[in-house]
Amino acid sequence: MDQDAPPVAKPRRRNGASEAKTETTYQRVTNLLRTEIIAGDIPLGGWLRMTAIAERFGVSVQPVREALQQLEGEGLVEMIPNHGARVREIDRNRLVYSHEIGEALESFLARQFAEEASLSSLRKLEALQVEHDAAIDAMDWVRIDAANHAFHRFINTHGGNLEAADLIARYYGLSESLMNKRGRTAAFAQRVKAEHHALLDAFRRRDPDAAAKINAQHVRGTLGDVLAAYEATKR
The missing domain is CATH 1.10.10.10 (Winged helix-like DNA-binding domain superfamily/Winged helix DNA-binding domain)
Structure with missing residues (x-):
């Protein structure tokens, strides 16, 4: 954890920035x-x-x-x-169940971030969102996806629970591949951007309840798009 972390932070946890790796x-x-x-x-x-x-x-x-x-x-x-x-055939239930698991885990980790993240960590997360905003302005989906991964990975690994973070990440690629096959719109990107900024605002206010709620809505919104993309592959 950073030196300016609040007293409630648990010393056994480590910042997720060290987990960033190039593609293996x-x-x-x-x-x-x-x-x-x-x-x-x-x-x-x-x-x-x-x-x-x-x-x-x-x-x-x-x-x-x-x-x-x-x-x-x-x-x-x-x-x-x-x-x-x-x-195997892609299974609709598998998509729903995996997002339900993701919603529960990510909401918990967002709550934890709101409670424990240092000011330095929050500034790093804000910097990651600056890159996400710029990628959306350019409508560069490769950059958008990379920045989105970095934003969520930073939150999800911040408390040191890499098992939970890896379980969440397991389904990101599948969801993206489905949506890329169908195509994503500027409206989709703007929704994600707005929800990221709402999440940042909850973190700044140290409001874990709001952070958890926003993150749950974020995952549900993406699930709706993933299911629409899945149904398109069945036609």
């Missing part, structure tokens, strides 16, 4: 495979052969194995003992 090989493979599955380039029920994927992407088998395990957690892949992995 396994993350790159995960993102590429996820995009192909959602786009339909790999058919439902299609087998995912690790050696063939590793050769195609120019990587070793290990990051491919890790990517398939990640995608299994997202519900896109099923691992068949002694046979390998194959593509």
